[in-house]
Amino acid sequence: MTPNSAAQPDAAAAAPGVVVNDFTLSVATVNGTGSQTANATLIRAIIRMGVPASGKNIFPSNIQGLPTWYLIRVCQDGWIVPRENADVLICLNRETARDDVMKCAPGAWVIYDAPFKLDMLRDDVHYFPVPFATLVRDVAPPKLWKLVTNMLYVGVAAELLGIEMAAIDAALAKAFGSKPKAYEINVKAVQVGRDHARESFTRPADGYRVEQRDLIGDKILLDGNSAVGLGAVMAGVSVVPWYPITPSTSAIEATEAYLEQFRRDADGTATFAVLQAEDELAAIGMVLGAGWAGARAMTATSGPGISLMSEFIGLSYYAEIPAVIINVQRVGPSTGLPTRTMQCDILCCAYNSHGDTKHPLLLPASPGECYEMTMDAFDLAERFQTAIFLLSDVDLGMNNWLSDPFAYPDRPLDRGKVLDAEKLQAIGVKEWGRYKDVDGDGIPWRTLPGVELDGAAYFTRGSGHNEYARYTESSTAYEANVERLLRKFETLRGEVPVPHRDDTDGGSPVGIIAFGTSHWSLVEARDILAKEHGVTFDYLRLRAFPFSDAVEAFVQEHERVYVVEQNRDGQMLALMRHELPQVAAKLRGLRYYDGMPIHARHIMNDVISNERVA
């Protein structure tokens, strides 16, 4: 079975043979039943066996009772985006069971709750009915049955897939380390599941298997939101006002947890403040107040919150106040699909607020970049005295990703151009102007409230002001000021994370540009296209806006360039067309927007049909 044939449900059943360490497992269940721990156990156990795996949680916007899926992609090549069609299905939600089975890849293994009686649905898959309700009785008292059922399927799947008990055990120890009783029950449940599978099923000759490898090393498994939290804390964040909204909430929870861990004294004194605001307008207002007064401040939100913050974001731009805004993007417009993923706030953030504004965007593609770029965001925000957006998404923020461990930051915090009393006196107080471009880079010097020196104070406002921060309605002062802001943005262009370029050997006349989570399907698609269709592309991964010169150069050097993104309107394409007019004609859009993470297959198909590859 070749890696991609499983994704073709229409193709004839795959040739028999065991597929090792390369399949997509889907657990279909109902939310609020506590299957997270079971799913985490499965994925952790696979990783313990040295085999790369990543997990994606497809969950509803609801607390209890609606369908949810957990998708695990196991792939020793390191590709991490689940295929569209599951190879192994664990089917525990009666409501979606039919659809789930019909969507499986041919040859799939279907583990299901026996009473669902699914085995007449199609005959090109293998069925493994499990009488969960019966088995669970032997494991735990009734009030735990719902929870324990989950561990039973872990056992069944582990047995069928060859996941070792030691690996499962280690994963369970991790989850229940501090609760021996729970640990015991769960071990027992897994064991009962295993036993049942061993006794009742014979593993088909074709199918899926996990085999020990050594591909994990010291890698970690985590979600992007935790990485953001850690990055923020390593960047010295001190003020964190926020308002709950899925999928950004966990970024704040992580930040708060690390702050509690590392920034609270034994006596309870904190060197930070995390504050739940009354709404997003207040949250960003607090960020600006704190940034103005000299603290590193951050908030996290999602689309609706960004919309609400728009007025203040304009103030940040024009009054030049540092702010870090984490936008974990979800499907819009409006409330949209709050738990589904999309890269759909690009334009909204880049040009956020009324009037002429431009805001830098950082575009992480992995938890590692969430960590690094969150730190970058704070340095950039303070150096450039403006709001910096980190654009994550549901997929990156809330799913589990394998990552190299994070490096300890190798440079000090860059607190930007701040004048204390001494420096100010050295310059000469009269010389200084809050909005003067003394260094030719468009970035002015500021003071922080509290400097005990006459002339250090200035007045901050969102209305017209001159170089000395004084109110003015002068046309020339206005024009000079907004032109300086453009110069500042030009300086920024040279200081944001540079794109990653990856040319094919020998180069290709065609380029692809992607960013953020699209990256992972893109590399998979690119590999397959090269291997199976002999079609190669050069690749550039954007990592920030404004676009570094290397972006324009990349487009310049190719005949045509596809911009891959997860939204309907080609928002990054729009941004590039406007910001890189010299090369705009070469850009073509390649879009995906159904709320699921973009699939390699989608990119492949689109590229193939555009390039008319046979």
Add this chain to the structure above:
Amino acid sequence: MTPNSAAQPDAAAAAPGVVVNDFTLSVATVNGTGSQTANATLIRAIIRMGVPASGKNIFPSNIQGLPTWYLIRVCQDGWIVPRENADVLICLNRETARDDVMKCAPGAWVIYDAPFKLDMLRDDVHYFPVPFATLVRDVAPPKLWKLVTNMLYVGVAAELLGIEMAAIDAALAKAFGSKPKAYEINVKAVQVGRDHARESFTRPADGYRVEQRDLIGDKILLDGNSAVGLGAVMAGVSVVPWYPITPSTSAIEATEAYLEQFRRDADGTATFAVLQAEDELAAIGMVLGAGWAGARAMTATSGPGISLMSEFIGLSYYAEIPAVIINVQRVGPSTGLPTRTMQCDILCCAYNSHGDTKHPLLLPASPGECYEMTMDAFDLAERFQTAIFLLSDVDLGMNNWLSDPFAYPDRPLDRGKVLDAEKLQAIGVKEWGRYKDVDGDGIPWRTLPGVELDGAAYFTRGSGHNEYARYTESSTAYEANVERLLRKFETLRGEVPVPHRDDTDGGSPVGIIAFGTSHWSLVEARDILAKEHGVTFDYLRLRAFPFSDAVEAFVQEHERVYVVEQNRDGQMLALMRHELPQVAAKLRGLRYYDGMPIHARHIMNDVISNERVA
């Protein structure tokens, strides 16, 4: 004196000779001193003489005591944007007097308050010192002196410029018709001013003169905001929630005044509601509630309000609720210059809110279009069930413009696709789906709350919904729905106001695109370029987004096309580059952004230097 030499302060003094009906008059005063009536009298009197004139008020964001200028462009060729440098200056603000005089055109007439002693500032202008404080004593009791001073300058200017007393009288009768005593005092003040001028000054041989013409006919003089109000009322607006903000407030005040006049019974019963909301979020929320329940609803605001409305605007797009939003643009970002003009919310409105959204923009260039397009906005909003933006600006909205009288609407209100009980039964209730595209135009049918029929009701939400308005998180339903929204937008492309195209005789390889208030300087610049530099351009005036096919065709047919706009970032250019990628490479930006209305000279210079015209 040729029409444009006055705009060249550096040039040598103009040749002697009288300039008839072509000059720019500037009244420099202090706000809160009540000079509006005087200025209105001046401009009305000129118009009474059958000579075109338009007035622009350059005022501060403040209630009393700061500098303000009123600029009157008199021009029998019909050009209406004041030149950069005044030909006639009335100088009543000591604080700005020096600057005002220095900025005059060579040969200018400077009428000033005698104690200011300005006559040493430069020697290429004519001085007319007026002892206002002395003259005023003869006219009115002390408490009226401040107000009456203004009418004195009207008299002086009228005498010097040859404005007939009958014309002034008619203008005063208009202003004070119902107050005979005030009328009398003001007539007297004008007379004293005239007498003083006649006795004290000799009119210079070169200089400016108003002469009777017959160029006015039944034209009206009004501001764009009044026209919006009138359009809204002729369109049957019934619910007007709003929040005060300069420069949009007067659009609502006009709307309310006409509603009070035409839609309130003798017994006080109203068929409308105008409601001051607590903020812009509430105002737009009320508009949506009213639109949903079937009323024509509108709000008016400016940049900061648009930013605050962003979340709701996304709801309007996605839940498909009619709304009319008047955005009288002012200088951003943030609070910016609230009383200065700019076309700077193009991108912010076109792609407003998070997620994938697109909103139609109507782009009036005159009060006549404010009137027409406000009516269009209501029809489009209801037909397309979405928010329609009318983008006006400070200049258009708050200044006085000559206009042909407005025509009575020639088509009935288009209330869009609304099903009542009867129609619904005819279709079959089961057949109907709130978000179903039955007509292939992307526009679904809706019902209004209150239809007494089972199955007529539906549930409106900003979260994922299917064709039957039911909640869903289905990827396919989501995708199908947002693609229908795109189809709807395509239909809209064919129904928004078409652009106006004006090709040069014989055609030109170069095109210019402009919109809104930039139009007026553009036509002036184009004429002068043709006459004096022999350079001609074809011209297209955008009147709406989405862009009609004619826009793309225009660009296609030219080698290069300049997009003229009043903002720093080339926002319309960005929109065009993205929406018209096939022709994007031909577009070039031409921008102006200091908060004053764009000058013909600026456009000329830019075009000349771009086209390297000698």
Add this chain to the structure above:
Amino acid sequence: MPPPPPSPKLPSGASKGPPLNHIGLPQTEYRGGKSTLCAGCGHDAITAAITRALWENAANPYRIAKMSGIGCSSKTTAYFLSKSWGFNAVHGRMPSVTTGAMLANHTLNAVGISGDGDSASIGIGQLVHVIRRNLPMTYVVNNNGVYGLTKGQFSATADRGSKSKKGELNEFEPIDLCGLALELGCTFVARGYSADRKQLIPILRAAMHHRGTAIVDVLSPCVTFNNHAGSTKSYDWGKSNEEPLHEVGYVNPWDLDEVDYEAGSGIEVTLPDGGVLHLAKLGSDHDPRDLEGAKDLLSQAKAKHKFLTGILYIDEHRPNLIEGLRMCDEPVGTLPQSVLRPGREALEAVMESFR
């Protein structure tokens, strides 16, 4: 002792089948979609009470507008009255949308459902101003002290010193929505408990007949995130601390002659539809038209950590927004063009004014 509130009678001839209300509908006709809330959530009990209240009131389903914001609570408008239009707006902004809808068509009967997060945090401004304008609407807050849908953060109604599920102490002063409403001059202020269905139904029935804004703040425990010890919004807490002010009854106008409250057995307030609100004395003899009395009772209860329920205040006279604006009887939304668009002379007059 007052008689129990009258149960709707069966129209003659309909002796078989489910009981029908005054307009001939069985209660099932007031039902909505299946709830997707957690089993045991207080919100579902409120939905049931609303369904029942609408049925007992014999409300015209086609004229109910179900308005809500965002949250578990705000979802519940989908769970009653499928026959009615619903508008699930954005977070915290239900009042403005409702205001617009009522201005367009005040023949609708607006039933707004919100949560404590939706109303006391992000939406507090709109709550304050809808009260100030006295918009005719029923405004129910399903109050659980937490943000259910976003997984259990404290809301602004959580009591100071109460504990989250994770054990954190709430440091902030709670907003008492009834206290706030009274301070703002709200014309109908009541507090209920999702588990006290008997009282909640008549409160809702009266609220739906009130001429202006009726705030009904209902304790509605969140079983998933705020039903533990240390919470002051749990079922246990509600049960132990409820202190009903009075026994509430609401009698439809067409039932009036069949009900015979003992004279002096309580306070009667006639509402605009002609129905009568009857409050039978329990603990105190508070007259709900006494604003200062209501405020005092609430303060006292707060001091004693008691959970006072009932109708605290009603001003049945103050004109509502629609009356204040002197709007015509017909919905302005659907007036004909002949009314909406002024004639040619009107335009000509305006033109002349600009000459």
Add this chain to the structure above:
Amino acid sequence: MPPPPPSPKLPSGASKGPPLNHIGLPQTEYRGGKSTLCAGCGHDAITAAITRALWENAANPYRIAKMSGIGCSSKTTAYFLSKSWGFNAVHGRMPSVTTGAMLANHTLNAVGISGDGDSASIGIGQLVHVIRRNLPMTYVVNNNGVYGLTKGQFSATADRGSKSKKGELNEFEPIDLCGLALELGCTFVARGYSADRKQLIPILRAAMHHRGTAIVDVLSPCVTFNNHAGSTKSYDWGKSNEEPLHEVGYVNPWDLDEVDYEAGSGIEVTLPDGGVLHLAKLGSDHDPRDLEGAKDLLSQAKAKHKFLTGILYIDEHRPNLIEGLRMCDEPVGTLPQSVLRPGREALEAVMESFR
């Protein structure tokens, strides 16, 4: 009779020149830029009172943060203390910006100035929540019942039945900012009158020393748009209706031994800086620590259309937001990297948790 509030003494040796305060500054050092408001605007009088209060308090100008929103009132932060940082934020959002600034550096002394439009309409949510959190700040509302800067529309504090300059009647219930603050548990609630400088200055002085949120609602007539007959925010109305609760005095700690209030001549409250607020009985003998008493007085005054001024309520004990969060003494904004960034072991421990 209490002695008049002490006038700041001249430091010895400075017998010539203008009087200097405790830190040796003349009052001129507390001045700001030239006002651009209308001549006679109440706001300018408030600015003068603030300037004076800061000087009498001997406030350190470098540590004052002048915070405001948008409006004529909000502009006034530019008209006092040029030595201090000012932040003129967006409309209605001053409280959140102030909260952020104080979290970053709570050694600052935040003086917020807002208008009734800025605070009671668009900003009411932030007002409510800053009170709820008890952020240490002085929050002055320059209350004129209209939107001055946008030319005279009614604000939400305009009384029902009061008239606009054009003669329109206000139909809506006013928001009484003091009543609202009391309801929300605000820890310092006062009302002043721009024209009653003698009372306003000590109120402001006490407010600036309060531990939490001090709401000072000041009637401040708008001469241009709301100073006519029929207005209840005019100078005439203020003059005819003012009813001061008490005579207010504030004594700096360093002046304490020089002032000798007669025993029992009034109520004394010691504030965190050691200074003493002295309230000499005038009409009532209200103790400002009596919340219910304050509410009652306000209700009664409202019923009588009286304009009650003075310090209505003070709770000098409730911890403020900074204390509740247990923040360290230093401003977190300027802590060194060694404190801000956890060490390598910390990162390693976190990495291990993800394996």
